[in-house]
Amino acid sequence: MDLIGNGLKEAFRLLLHNDGDVYEIALRSVYVSGVATALSLILGIGLGATLAFRQFRGRFVALTLVNTGMGLPPVVVGLVIAILLWRSGPFGGLGWIYTTRAMIIAQIVIATPVITGFTAAALASLQPRLRLQVYALGASRLQMLWILLQEVRLPLLAAIMAGFGAAISEVGASVMVGGNISGHTRVLTGAVLLEQSRGNFGAALALGIILLAMMIAVNALFTWVQLGVRRDRQRADRTADAGQALPLVQPWLQR
Amino acid sequence: MATALNQIRLSVRGLVVRRGGRTIVEVPALDVADGEVLAIIGPNGAGKSTLLLHLAMLERPTAGELRFDGEPVRGHALALRRRTAVVFQEPLLLDRTVLSNVETGMRLRGVGRGERRARAERWLTRFGVGALAERSSRTLSGGEAQRVSLARAFALEPELLLLDEPFSALDAPTRAALTEDFAAVLAESRRTVVLVTHDHDEAARLADRVAVMIDGRLRQIGAPATVFGAPGDAGVAAFVGVENVVPAVFVSRADGLFTVSAAGHLIETVTETHGEFRDALVCLRPEDISIAPAGHDWSDSARNRIPGTVRRIVPSGADARVEIDCGFTLTARITRRSVDDLGLAPGSAVVATFKATAVHLIRRS
Numbered sequence: 113m114d115l116i117g118n119g120l121k122e123a124f125r126l127l128l129h130n131d132g133d134v135y136e137i138a139l140r141s142v143y144v145s146g147v148a149t150a151l152s153l154i155l156g157i158g159l160g161a162t163l164a165f166r167q168f169r170g171r172f173v174a175l176t177l178v179n180t181g182m183g184l185p186p187v188v189v190g191l192v193i194a195i196l197l198w199r200s201g202p203f204g205g206l207g208w209i210y211t212t213r214a215m216i217i218a219q220i221v222i223a224t225p226v227i228t229g230f231t232a233a234a235l236a237s238l239q240p241r242l243r244l245q246v247y248a249l250g251a252s253r254l255q256m257l258w259i260l261l262q263e264v265r266l267p268l269l270a271a272i273m274a275g276f277g278a279a280i281s282e283v284g285a286s287v288m289v290g291g292n293i294s295g296h297t298r299v300l301t302g303a304v305l306l307e308q309s310r311g312n313f314g315a316a317l318a319l320g321i322i323l324l325a326m327m328i329a330v331n332a333l334f335t336w337v338q339l340g341v342r343r344d345r346q347r348a349d350r351t352a353d354a355g356q357a358l359p360l361v362q363p364w365l366q367r
Numbered sequence: 368m369a370t371a372l373n374q375i376r377l378s379v380r381g382l383v384v385r386r387g388g389r390t391i392v393e394v395p396a397l398d399v400a401d402g403e404v405l406a407i408i409g410p411n412g413a414g415k416s417t418l419l420l421h422l423a424m425l426e427r428p429t430a431g432e433l434r435f436d437g438e439p440v441r442g443h444a445l446a447l448r449r450r451t452a453v454v455f456q457e458p459l460l461l462d463r464t465v466l467s468n469v470e471t472g473m474r475l476r477g478v479g480r481g482e483r484r485a486r487a488e489r490w491l492t493r494f495g496v497g498a499l500a501e502r503s504s505r506t507l508s509g510g511e512a513q514r515v516s517l518a519r520a521f522a523l524e525p526e527l528l529l530l531d532e533p534f535s536a537l538d539a540p541t542r543a544a545l546t547e548d549f550a551a552v553l554a555e556s557r558r559t560v561v562l563v564t565h566d567h568d569e570a571a572r573l574a575d576r577v578a579v580m581i582d583g584r585l586r587q588i589g590a591p592a593t594v595f596g597a598p599g600d601a602g603v604a605a606f607v608g609v610e611n612v613v614p615a616v617f618v619s620r621a622d623g624l625f626t627v628s629a630a631g632h633l634i635e636t637v638t639e640t641h642g643e644f645r646d647a648l649v650c651l652r653p654e655d656i657s658i659a660p661a662g663h664d665w666s667d668s669a670r671n672r673i674p675g676t677v678r679r680i681v682p683s684g685a686d687a688r689v690e691i692d693c694g695f696t697l698t699a700r701i702t703r704r705s706v707d708d709l710g711l712a713p714g715s716a717v718v719a720t721f722k723a724t725a726v727h728l729i730r731r732s
């Protein structure tokens with residue numbers, strides 16, 4: 113119990129004095145995972161829409177891969193990306209190994225299948241003919257996708273949360289391709305790992321608490337948006353009820 | 368009524384749709400004239416909806432060419448789609464307000480904001496749902512939603528309007544009311560329309576021409592009176608409700624009156640079928656047959672009279688369908704009151720009578 117108490121105390125101390133550059137590390141975490149999630153969103157929506165709408169050879173294989181990818185072991189991802197970006201590897205010339213770029217790539221590989229899976233499931237749950245109807249209204253392919261994404265805005269927000277959660281909480285790949293270099297590629301998860309290995313349980317716990325608090329903040333934001341959508345719907349429904357009652361009232365009001 | 372002078376709005380040549388090695392639709396030629404209402408009728412699974420999706424340029428055929436206003440569709444589908452509108456069986460509204468639903472298509476077609484609003488309100492009002500404009504589409508009843516779907520299509524002011532069983536998912540009173548409104552709108556706005564339906568009444572009521580589709584092929588195209596009164600083959604006859612299709616052989620022809628023989632009974636007809644033939648099919652609608660008790664005193668000589676025995680009486684609403692064994696089976700549709708008045712029961716000896724003009728002959732080759 114002492115450990116937890118000390119951890120909390122340590123967390124406050126770290127936050128108060130910005131010891132060990134905790135803000136910088138936290139910001140880097142948000143930056144790396146935020147960029148990775150944004151890029152994964154573009155990729156995931158494209159792939160998800162393809163899986164949901166297109167009939168093609170190998171669709172079964174693709175779906176299986178995406179479903180597997182939703183629980184991809186980060187260590188394997190890290191290993192493969194590290195090999196690819198290694199100085200003597202095929203993309204070694206880029207010089208991206210042990211940079212935040214490499215970490216972003218690793219997190220894209222982890223988050224994209226999650227967002228793809230959510231998007232495909234959400235779009236596939238729409239009536240198949242809705243797509244034809246939207247085309248018939250005069251939509252181009254991109255306009256059709258944009259309109260249908262608005263139809264699935266709630267599950268899509270869930271996809272963003274799941275993708276961001278997978279990216280920011282992952283440690284193996286980021287450390288392997290980023291190198292966990294202080295002031296350069298160290299993110300919260302890597303910092304927790306390091307402090308724990310040094311026996312600094314208090315600092316590790318403090319960083320863990322900060323990570324959790326950040327994830328809660330981000331998810332709270334998206335949940336708030338989700339609820340806002342739902343609230344608007346309910347308001348529209350209530351207006352509907354009021355609208356039905358109106359004809360009874362109006363004639364009296366007009367006199 | 369479409370005339371030869373009218374411009375062809377949409378033309379189909381050599382259309383073939385194959386799926387999984389099976390030919391679903393095969394239409395060698397079909398023209399839709401400007402301003403006409405063409406109904407495509409046929410049994411379930413005949414390929415009507417598939418044909419409509421191709422006419423709407425929403426799917427690419429296995430083979431064949433589609434031209435819209437003489438322009439080939441291939442490569443220009445998006446631009447040409449923006450001159451048409453489609454109403455499906457389900458309303459297929461977006462999860463937005465009613466007004467936004469009606470405006471979405473116009474926005475995609477670059478209609479200005481003010482014009483959009485004006486058209487949306489005009490057509491919502493025209494279909495009796497103007498008061499629902501601010502409502503969320505999810506709160507509408509089935510009938511209301513389909514009215515919005517129709518308003519959305521008309522607000523696009525399409526040069527070609529395609530409808531796929533637009534009323535069939537609605538309950539009977541709603542369907543009747545909406546068909547009524549739709550007919551009125553069509554009458555005042557003279558649009559080019561292709562309507563897929565399995566409802567004969569709807570087709571007869573709304574269409575200038577009726578095309579009968581069976582097993583992926585258009586078996587007959589013509590005025591409703593022709594298709595329903597003089598079906599071109601036994602399949603069409605069966606579909607359009609000519610339940611009595613009896614094989615017969617040619618006997619004689621004199622003064623425009625054909626005489627054929629079916630199971631030994633002579634049947635006279637004034638059909639327009641010309642030329643030489645030996646084998647024929649006699650087509651008779653059940654409602655054109657009346658029933659008299661055997662031994663009735665006949666003064667009306669213009670009638671065909673065939674004696675037989677009642678085999679079965681099946682109630683059908685206010686009417687009853689009486690199956691009579693005359694060597695072949697004739698089904699007559701008479702009121703249930705008549706059944707009681709005549710004291711009909713299985714085994715009763717009766718005479719089935721029908722006018723020579725009620726008989727339609729199909730040549731059997």
